[in-house]
Structures are given as C-alpha cells and as structure tokens.
Amino acid sequence: MFESVLVADRGEIASRIVHTVRAMGVKAIAVYSEADAGLPFVAEADESLLIGPADPARSYLDAAAVLEAARRTNARAVHPGHGFLAGNAAFAGEVAGRDLAWIGPPALTIARTADKINARNLMKEAGVPVAPGVWEPVPDVRTALEEAERIGYPVMVKPAAGGGGAGLAAAHDGDGLCRAYALARDVAERLPGGAEVLLERYIAGARHVEVQILGLDGGAVVALGERECSVQRRHQKIVEETPSPGVGPALRERMLAAAVRAGEAVGHRGAGTVEFLVDPLTGEFYFVELNTRLAAGHAVTELVTGVDLVEQQLRIAAGEPVSATATAPRGHAIGLRVLAEDPRRFLPGPGEITVWEEPVGEGIRIDAGYAEGNAVTSYYGPPLATLCVLGDDRGHALRRARAAVAAFRIEGPATNLPFLAELLDHPEFAKGAYDTALVARMRPH
Known part of the structure; x- marks a missing residue:
C-alpha cells in the first residue's frame, strides 16, 4: 500500500x-x-x-x-x-x-470513454444495448436533419465530449433540431474534447439507472448493484436510491451483466459507473455513458453492500486483493444531495453558514463538505453535503429520510432542503413511479 x-x-x-x-x-x-x-x-x-x-x-x-x-x-x-x-x-x-x-483506470480507458460517439461504438461491439443513433460525428445541421429522419423523432442532441448535461437538448421536429444542434455545437466548441455532436433516439418518460462497477487486476469486472438516479434538475442528479424501485429481478440481471461487459470492453480498472436509460414502454434499456471515476452517489451503494469503494480503489491501484463481490443488497438506501440553492427556481444561494446542525440517528450517514462558519462562494458548484439513510426496506428508508431532512438545519445560504422535503412526500416519488421529468413537473417554470 x-x-x-x-x-x-x-x-x-x-x-x-x-x-x-x-x-x-x-x-x-x-x-x-x-x-x-x-x-x-x-x-x-x-x-x-x-x-x-x-x-x-x-x-x-x-x-x-x-x-x-x-x-x-x-x-x-x-x-x-x-x-x-x-x-x-x-x-x-x-x-x-x-x-x-x-x-483510477488507465489514461487510455478514460480517453476511449470520454468521447460519447466512440463509447457508443465500443458498446455496440461488446453487445451492450445502445439506442438508435449516429455512429460518427454530425458535422452540420443538414446532416443532423437527415440523421434525425433516419432515427425518427424525437431525438436527443448532445456534445460528444464533456458531461453533466451541458448542451443536452431534445428535438421533436426540424425547427427544434436546428436550435438543439446550435446549442450542442456551441457547448462542444468550448469543451476540451472538441466540437463534435451526436444524435440518438430520445426516450420519453425514461428512468435513469446507473450500475456501480469495479475493474479488478487481470481484467475481471464486478457489478455491485444499480442506483436509480432519475430525480434530476438541469440533468444533474439530486437523489440516488438503491435498489431501484423501477427495476425488477430479470431486468436487473440483464443490466448488471451489460455493465460488466461494458467495463471489460474498455479495460476498466477501479471504480466506475455505467449509466443506462430504461424505456418504460418496452422495458428495454440503453447505454448512456461510462464514467471512469467514483460517482457522487456512491454512498448509497456502500450502505447496502458494506463495501468501502474508496478502500477498494486504493487496493486495486496498489495491486492488493479486494474483498468486493457481486452480492445482493441488504436493505434500501436513499441519498439526497443538499445544495446551496433556492428551493423554487434552483438558483445559486451563496453565503456564510451561520447554523449547521446535522440529523443524527440509526441508519443516517452524512458526507459533508462544509461546516458552521464556512462561506459558500460562487466559484464552485452548489453541493453542500449528501444525506443518506438506510432502512430495512423502501418504506422504512423513506420515513428515515423525511425525519432526517426535517432535522437538518442550515442557515445563511439558501438551500434545497425544503424542496427535498416536498419531493419525499410527492405521490410519484413515494410510490417509486417516477422518471427523469419528475422535477420538471414539480417546477414547471
């Protein structure tokens, strides 16, 4: 070590x-x-x-x-x-x-997966489900219109490099495609990876589910379960939970196997996340991207598996034996991103933290980046902490999450704690019957 x-x-x-x-x-x-x-x-x-x-x-x-x-x-x-x-x-x-x-994984692995078009091609070759789309960059609007007709509207337009949802937009017709392409191209030109743009089929009402993988020495890849991450604003994840309430045993088995193939296809080593979209109409799932780093939502996986993913990362990098195995989750975990932003319009809310009182109790874990007396500045993103709860089942975890959010006191900067409380009580979320458009329905303007 x-x-x-x-x-x-x-x-x-x-x-x-x-x-x-x-x-x-x-x-x-x-x-x-x-x-x-x-x-x-x-x-x-x-x-x-x-x-x-x-x-x-x-x-x-x-x-x-x-x-x-x-x-x-x-x-x-x-x-x-x-x-x-x-x-x-x-x-x-x-x-x-x-x-x-x-x-982390080798530089070559990072490079091969950073380009979304290249990653799509690699996944197709490996037998990982990929949504209909392009297999090479779309150089101009005219080509984009031709490809959209072939793929079938609606289509998703996005920069081939970068992440975090920047430049991502859905197009339902030709006019919308022209606007979406211009946006994606503008964002792409400012990214280190270049100005390339891709198109793929847009899946309405999709659920966003990611699988935690560990690439071991020798090329083996282990899948440590999935995380539901459909609650998003501006394509940024706010909530992660595991197991996913929208994934049954058969789909889970197929999805985890596909994630293992994805990791093996690029020679992944260490912790990574394979992201999928699930089509609610067909029950099929499609590859989105492979993130070659520790994910922000890793804590909920740690809670239900008992695996310290950072420890495993260090052991893999040092060539030491690892203890992680593909075991069934124990209980249900929900992770909530506590952000310094207005709970209505999600605008940044910097300021000095005058009160920081964390909830305590069984099944509660808080990974915090700030404390009382710290100042939240405009130089960095809004995340303050991740509040995680572990319950015997989803109902138990929901009750613990509601109590923990109610007990979390942060004063000074604006925070999204009131929104998280509202979300946990929302009928769609409470039932587990939600998709990536839930926040947009809760905040239509």
Missing part, C-alpha cells in the same frame, strides 16, 4: 476520501484554493497545501500545480476524486509518467 495519497479534489468528496485513506493508515494530503482554506477537508488531512486562488482554472484544474504539490509533499499516489481532473486522460497519463500511482 502507498505511504501517502494526494487528493486532487475539494469539499465533500475530498473529506470522504481523506477519511478512508487515514483509516487505512495512509497519509492523506489535501490541496486547496484560497477560498477553501477553512473547509473541513483541509483540516482533516494529515498535510494540506495551498495551490492557487479561488478560480478553479488556476487551482484545482491546474494540472501543473497539482503535480507540483505531489512533488513537494512526496506523495506516492494521486486520487482525483470525482470532479475537476478526474476525467482528464492527459492528467492521468502525466501522473503515471511521474512514477506516481494513479487511483
């Missing part, structure tokens, strides 16, 4: 990784920006190093600054977290090139 690990992320996920690294008897090294000097993860690490100003382009996204921090602290490994440089194949290659251990 490595003597030390540098964590190249911030906030909640940095704290989460630091806790496991230290519990394993390994030195945890944090890097931080000037704006984050007072955040918990900086104090929790064994050593912390300032790497730049608040602007992430000059700190967390500055690969040279992170590598220099690794050199100065004599780090032996780098954990990229799940944001900033985590999906950057060039950075992964630089880490490996400096004789540091990269806690």
Whole structure:
C-alpha cells in the first residue's frame, strides 16, 4: 500500500476520501484554493497545501500545480476524486509518467470513454444495448436533419465530449433540431474534447439507472448493484436510491451483466459507473455513458453492500486483493444531495453558514463538505453535503429520510432542503413511479 495519497479534489468528496485513506493508515494530503482554506477537508488531512486562488482554472484544474504539490509533499499516489481532473486522460497519463500511482483506470480507458460517439461504438461491439443513433460525428445541421429522419423523432442532441448535461437538448421536429444542434455545437466548441455532436433516439418518460462497477487486476469486472438516479434538475442528479424501485429481478440481471461487459470492453480498472436509460414502454434499456471515476452517489451503494469503494480503489491501484463481490443488497438506501440553492427556481444561494446542525440517528450517514462558519462562494458548484439513510426496506428508508431532512438545519445560504422535503412526500416519488421529468413537473417554470 502507498505511504501517502494526494487528493486532487475539494469539499465533500475530498473529506470522504481523506477519511478512508487515514483509516487505512495512509497519509492523506489535501490541496486547496484560497477560498477553501477553512473547509473541513483541509483540516482533516494529515498535510494540506495551498495551490492557487479561488478560480478553479488556476487551482484545482491546474494540472501543473497539482503535480507540483505531489512533488513537494512526496506523495506516492494521486486520487482525483470525482470532479475537476478526474476525467482528464492527459492528467492521468502525466501522473503515471511521474512514477506516481494513479487511483483510477488507465489514461487510455478514460480517453476511449470520454468521447460519447466512440463509447457508443465500443458498446455496440461488446453487445451492450445502445439506442438508435449516429455512429460518427454530425458535422452540420443538414446532416443532423437527415440523421434525425433516419432515427425518427424525437431525438436527443448532445456534445460528444464533456458531461453533466451541458448542451443536452431534445428535438421533436426540424425547427427544434436546428436550435438543439446550435446549442450542442456551441457547448462542444468550448469543451476540451472538441466540437463534435451526436444524435440518438430520445426516450420519453425514461428512468435513469446507473450500475456501480469495479475493474479488478487481470481484467475481471464486478457489478455491485444499480442506483436509480432519475430525480434530476438541469440533468444533474439530486437523489440516488438503491435498489431501484423501477427495476425488477430479470431486468436487473440483464443490466448488471451489460455493465460488466461494458467495463471489460474498455479495460476498466477501479471504480466506475455505467449509466443506462430504461424505456418504460418496452422495458428495454440503453447505454448512456461510462464514467471512469467514483460517482457522487456512491454512498448509497456502500450502505447496502458494506463495501468501502474508496478502500477498494486504493487496493486495486496498489495491486492488493479486494474483498468486493457481486452480492445482493441488504436493505434500501436513499441519498439526497443538499445544495446551496433556492428551493423554487434552483438558483445559486451563496453565503456564510451561520447554523449547521446535522440529523443524527440509526441508519443516517452524512458526507459533508462544509461546516458552521464556512462561506459558500460562487466559484464552485452548489453541493453542500449528501444525506443518506438506510432502512430495512423502501418504506422504512423513506420515513428515515423525511425525519432526517426535517432535522437538518442550515442557515445563511439558501438551500434545497425544503424542496427535498416536498419531493419525499410527492405521490410519484413515494410510490417509486417516477422518471427523469419528475422535477420538471414539480417546477414547471
């Protein structure tokens, strides 16, 4: 095992990784920006190093600054977290090139999956279900209109590189396609991966389900169950739960097997997530993307499996035996993203945290990035914490989630806690009969 690990992320996920690294008897090294000097993860690490100003382009996204921090602290490994440089194949290659251990899949795997068109082609060859769409970039609007006629409206238009839903739009006719293509192309041109655009069949009323995988030494891939992540706003996940209330045993078996094939097809190593859309009309599922990093919603999988995914990441990277196996989940877990944003319009709500009181009790887990006295700035995204609950079944987990949200007090910045309380009581969510459009129905304007 490595003597030390540098964590190249911030906030909640940095704290989460630091806790496991230290519990394993390994030195945890944090890097931080000037704006984050007072955040918990900086104090929790064994050593912390300032790497730049608040602007992430000059700190967390500055690969040279992170590598220099690794050199100065004599780090032996780098954990990229799940944001900033985590999906950057060039950075992964630089880490490996400096004789540091990269806690993640090889740079080639990251590069092969970062391009969504390339990933679609690889999945098709591997026998993973892929929605009807294009197999090469769409160079112009005229080609897009021709392809849409072949695929059949409605179609989804998206940049081939990047993630997080940026530039994603559905088109129901030619006029809508022209607008969607212009948006996707504009976003794509500002992404590191280039200006390529793809089209694929849009699935109305789809459920978004992701499968947690672990790529082991020797090429074997293990699937650790699925997570339902259909509750989204602006294509960003707000809630994750496992097992999915919309996936039965037969579909689950097929989906997990497909996720294993997906991981094997790209030589995945370490923790990753294979994302699918489920068509409610046909019961079929289709590949969306393979994220080659620790997912934001990993905590609910840890609760029902008892597997520490960060520990497994370190052991895989160090060439040590791992304990994770494909076992049935124990209980039901729900994870809620607590965000610094207005609960009605989801606009950012920065400010100083004057009160931070977490709920306590059996079955409650909170991965927090902030504490009382910290300031939420406009430099970074709105996540404050992930509130997770574990119950004997879904009904039990829902009751615990409602009580925990009601007991969570944060004052200062605006938060989405009132929205989460409303969501947990919403009939569609309570029944487990929801899809990716639920939030849009709750907040139509």
